[in-house]
Amino acid sequence: xxxxxxxxxxxxxxxxxxxxxxxxxxxxxxxxxxxxxxxxxxxxxxxxxxxxxxxxxxxxxxxxxxxxxxxxxxxxxxxxxxxxxxxxxxxxxxxxxxxxxxxxxxxxxxxxx
Amino acid sequence: xxxxxxxxxxxxxxxxxxxxxxxxxxxxxxxxxxxxxxxxxxxxxxxxxxxxxxxxxxxxxxxxxxxxxxxxxxxxxxxxxxxxxxxxxxxxxxxxxxxxxxxxxxxxxxx
Numbered sequence: 001x002x003x004x005x006x007x008x009x010x011x012x013x014x015x016x017x018x019x020x021x022x023x024x025x026x027x028x029x030x031x032x033x034x035x036x037x038x039x040x041x042x043x044x045x046x047x048x049x050x051x052x053x054x055x056x057x058x059x060x061x062x063x064x065x066x067x068x069x070x071x072x073x074x075x076x077x078x079x080x081x082x083x084x085x086x087x088x089x090x091x092x093x094x095x096x097x098x099x100x101x102x103x104x105x106x107x108x109x110x111x112x113x
Numbered sequence: 114x115x116x117x118x119x120x121x122x123x124x125x126x127x128x129x130x131x132x133x134x135x136x137x138x139x140x141x142x143x144x145x146x147x148x149x150x151x152x153x154x155x156x157x158x159x160x161x162x163x164x165x166x167x168x169x170x171x172x173x174x175x176x177x178x179x180x181x182x183x184x185x186x187x188x189x190x191x192x193x194x195x196x197x198x199x200x201x202x203x204x205x206x207x208x209x210x211x212x213x214x215x216x217x218x219x220x221x222x223x224x
Contacts, residue, residue, distance in 0.1 A: 031210045033210065035212075035214075040121075041216060042201065042214040042217055043156075043201070043203075043212070043214040044214075045211055045212070048210065050210070058211065090155060092156075092212075094210060099144070099205060099209060099210040100144045100146075100161050100205075101158065101161075102158065102210070102212065103158075104148075104156040104157075104158075106154065106155040107154075107155050
């Protein structure tokens with residue numbers, strides 16, 4: 001098992017550009033989520049999904065879109081990047097009924113200039 | 114909203130014990146977690162404790178939970194240089210997959 005994978009590892013965008021951060025897991029986990037990590041702020045939940053076709057907002061959803069067409073993939077879209085979205089983004093997953101055991105991906109470091 | 118607080122820095126000598134403290138406000142927290150993040154890496158789940166437990170031990174790690182005071186601690190015995198990392202406390206509510214994280218405690222181990 002590869003676990004939770006994220007691509008790309010690093011990305012630089014200009015303000016206004018769009019891009020998609022990819023997240024995939026091969027553990028057949030129903031639950032997947034996206035967090036952002038900013039210096040001195042800990043991790044904050046952006047969006048999450050409890051299964052294919054179901055998504056919901058977390059604490060800081062503005063400026064981000066998600067969809068969940070398959071169990072394996074949970075992409076995060078930035079429609080019009082802003083410098084405030086400069087951050088490290090982590091994807092996580094867990095099995096249904098095992099919310100106490102979440103697996104995190106290695107992260108994507110995004111810089112918006 | 115609910116909050117998780119932890120001190121930002123801790124420095125210990127190699128071989129000593131480290132104690133990282135955390136407080137939380139959500140009285141409905143069901144699970145409390147400790148994650149470790151090494152430089153440039155993702156988060157690794159170290160251990161978790163169910164809210165009806167007082168203590169959990171796993172090799173060099175001991176987690177203590179005082180539910181009345183909403184206080185959680187992580188003790189690392191015989192701290193090694195490889196333990197240098199940022200340690201995050203987090204909690205989640207009953208049946209919830211959504212984690213609320215503290216800001217992280219940077220543990221520095223002095224050889």
